[in-house]
Amino acid sequence: MHAAYMPGFGNDFETESLPNALPQGQNSPQKCNYGLYAEQLSGSPFTAPRGTNERSWLYRIRPSVRHTSRFSSVELPHWKTAPHMTHGHLTIGQLRWDPVPMPNEKTTFIEGVRTMTTAGDVHTQVGMATHIYVCNTPMVDDYFFNADAELLIVPQIGRLRVFTEMGKIDLEPLEICIIPRGMIFQASPVGEQARGYICENYGAKFTLPDRGPIGANCLANPRDFKTPVAAWEDKETDCRVQVKWCGRFYVTEIGHSPLDVIAWHGNYAPYKYDLRTYSPVGAILFDHPDPSIFTVLTAPSGEEGTANIDFVIFPPRWMVAEHTFRPPWYHRNIMSEFMGLIQGQYDAKEEGFVPGGMSLHNMMLPHGPDAMGFDKASNSNLGPARLEDTMAFMFETRFPQHVTQYGMDLDTLQDDYIDCWKDLEKHFDGTIEGNWGK
Numbered sequence: 001m002h003a004a005y006m007p008g009f010g011n012d013f014e015t016e017s018l019p020n021a022l023p024q025g026q027n028s029p030q031k032c033n034y035g036l037y038a039e040q041l042s043g044s045p046f047t048a049p050r051g052t053n054e055r056s057w058l059y060r061i062r063p064s065v066r067h068t069s070r071f072s073s074v075e076l077p078h079w080k081t082a083p084h085m086t087h088g089h090l091t092i093g094q095l096r097w098d099p100v101p102m103p104n105e106k107t108t109f110i111e112g113v114r115t116m117t118t119a120g121d122v123h124t125q126v127g128m129a130t131h132i133y134v135c136n137t138p139m140v141d142d143y144f145f146n147a148d149a150e151l152l153i154v155p156q157i158g159r160l161r162v163f164t165e166m167g168k169i170d171l172e173p174l175e176i177c178i179i180p181r182g183m184i185f186q187a188s189p190v191g192e193q194a195r196g197y198i199c200e201n202y203g204a205k206f207t208l209p210d211r212g213p214i215g216a217n218c219l220a221n222p223r224d225f226k227t228p229v230a231a232w233e234d235k236e237t238d239c240r241v242q243v244k245w246c247g248r249f250y251v252t253e254i255g256h257s258p259l260d261v262i263a264w265h266g267n268y269a270p271y272k273y274d275l276r277t278y279s280p281v282g283a284i285l286f287d288h289p290d291p292s293i294f295t296v297l298t299a300p301s302g303e304e305g306t307a308n309i310d311f312v313i314f315p316p317r318w319m320v321a322e323h324t325f326r327p328p329w330y331h332r333n334i335m336s337e338f339m340g341l342i343q344g345q346y347d348a349k350e351e352g353f354v355p356g357g358m359s360l361h362n363m364m365l366p367h368g369p370d371a372m373g374f375d376k377a378s379n380s381n382l383g384p385a386r387l388e389d390t391m392a393f394m395f396e397t398r399f400p401q402h403v404t405q406y407g408m409d410l411d412t413l414q415d416d417y418i419d420c421w422k423d424l425e426k427h428f429d430g431t432i433e434g435n436w437g438k
Contacts, residue, residue, distance in 0.1 A: 003168040005226035016263035043268035056266025067258035071250040081247030082118035098412035099356030109187040119399035131198040138188035158194030167228025177272040203308035206297040224277040314392040330368030344390030371423035
């Protein structure tokens with residue numbers, strides 16, 4: 001059965017899976033229909049301004065205090081949290097990896113999270129972490145919630161069914177979803193296996209970037225974001241709820257499913273977005289715009305124009321600029337950039353960056369097109385060209401991203417990545433005026 005959705009970003013939704021399960025005219029009646037419990041889930045302080053105040057009212061079979069019991073510590077050894085430093089001394093540098101291999105042993109979505117980088121400090125709710133997930137086994141009686149962060153999930157291979165307290169999301173490559181901080185869910189592969197990327201956001205939640213002079217349309221349009229309708233399960237079996245809290249993991253044993261919300265209303269909810277509906281804008285005469293023009297979602301930092309995280313994509317699009325080096329230019333940046341490739345080829349790299357791969361260019365470290373990409377872009381016919389079947393993305397943050405020991409020990413780490421620029425030769429000739437190559 002396919003999941004059903006309600007359109008819009010940040011809307012105040014209401015949905016019920018049984019008639020008249022939602023109270024009308026009030027949030028907390030003395031007795032709820034069907035013997036349900038009323039409960040509020042807050043994603044912001046009570047006194048946050050109206051524009052950033054987030055909360056939802058849930059009407060559920062049991063209150064969430066029944067969905068936890070005594071906690072005991074558990075280990076998820078590959079999932080790390082900032083501040084995190086590796087034991088060994090790591091030199092700085094530009095880094096790139098081939099895809100993480102699929103596991104041979106049975107691995108659930110939560111067991112399959114492997115942290116690549118961490119940034120900031122979860123205890124002060126700033127920064128982020130980047131992860132890869134690999135899974136081949138469903139979460140049947142296992143559930144999870146992250147008290148530290150919201151999760152941005154980016155599939156690369158295989159589909160996922162994400163069952164949250166507030167409904168079901170079917171997710172496939174070229175779609176993304178957001179699971180809010182503190183929301184209970186389970187995620188399972190639909191098929192034999194799945195792999196993708198996760199951005200764990202410790203700071204202010206993701207929102208749509210302001211469009212400024214672009215105006216009211218294009219980029220990610222609000223109507224294309226989809227929030228699930230209410231869905232629930234009522235089963236009384238031995239279940240486990242795992243919790244991530246201040247970088248540590250705990251488990252609690254309960255005798256029933258915690259996904260028991262019959263109806264809800266509010267604006268604190270999970271959602272998904274199809275990257276294929278993104279409407280890019282760019283140069284139509286000359287020069288390459290800043291990559292920020294491709295921002296899908298941004299998590300603000302409190303400093304205007306400087307994000308805790310930007311989620312940026314590089315989708316299929318037309319390139320039409322005149323007398324212009326069309327790939328991203330060489331640059332150094334105060335932000336730190338973690339890139340992934342969902343499908344196709346990234347236009348700034350001719351070789352070595354493959355779907356499922358990753359790269360990291362930390363703050364103020366130079367990067368840009370490889371030598372082959374530079375040569376191709378410098379000498380190609382500048383007629384209209386369409387970039388087909390491509391989707392790269394970037395998790396960009398104002399903090400330095402520290403690579404985990406897992407990331408540094410991966411066999412897929414490309415020791416020769418730095419060599420992609422070694423053939424960029426000197427073309428300078430101070431005796432000849434004009435453009436090189438003419």
